[in-house]
Amino acid sequence: MANAKEQLIDWLRDAYAMETQAAEMLERQEGRITNYPEILAKVKEHIQVTQRQADRLKQCLQRLGSDTSAIKTGIAMLIGNAQSISGVFAEDEIVKAGIFNYSFEQFEAANYRALIAAAQHCGETEIARLCQESLDEEIEMANWIEQRLPQLTKTYLQRKEQGAAAEAKR
Numbered sequence: 001m002a003n004a005k006e007q008l009i010d011w012l013r014d015a016y017a018m019e020t021q022a023a024e025m026l027e028r029q030e031g032r033i034t035n036y037p038e039i040l041a042k043v044k045e046h047i048q049v050t051q052r053q054a055d056r057l058k059q060c061l062q063r064l065g066s067d068t069s070a071i072k073t074g075i076a077m078l079i080g081n082a083q084s085i086s087g088v089f090a091e092d093e094i095v096k097a098g099i100f101n102y103s104f105e106q107f108e109a110a111n112y113r114a115l116i117a118a119a120q121h122c123g124e125t126e127i128a129r130l131c132q133e134s135l136d137e138e139i140e141m142a143n144w145i146e147q148r149l150p151q152l153t154k155t156y157l158q159r160k161e162q163g164a165a166a167e168a169k170r
């Protein structure tokens, strides 16, 4: 049990690093979304959600007599790399960010699923409950993106064609 609890603490710290990176990533996106007000509003909302999730993880660590120091950087680096692949600064960045954010929400959800199982294994029902709240929020965000990605892609292409047509008339 002692080992399982130490492993749980480790994973909670990894998740805290994940949420810290998520907040930074969303804040960068927030500053770059101009023509898509509905998406901007959702990104702003999810920044608040993400900060709550980080606080929950802090609470979980405190319950186990630990804290957020000695955060590992491995996951943080993984996310940084994935973001550069996501092409956030390309012309089609709104579509690329949508695809990336969808997969990132699934990544977060998978982390919480493992945390819940680990917390249950350790008999930490309150930690499992807190992680379930965050899991529900990640699934909600993933579903939101999933539903909007096709229309977002079409809107982007329409605007691109209109822009090209306007260019040609000049």
Ligand code: MG
Pocket: 019, 022, 050, 053, 108, 138
């Ligand atoms: Mg999150």
Ligand code: FE
Pocket: 022, 046, 050, 105, 108, 137, 138, 141
């Ligand atoms: Fe999230």
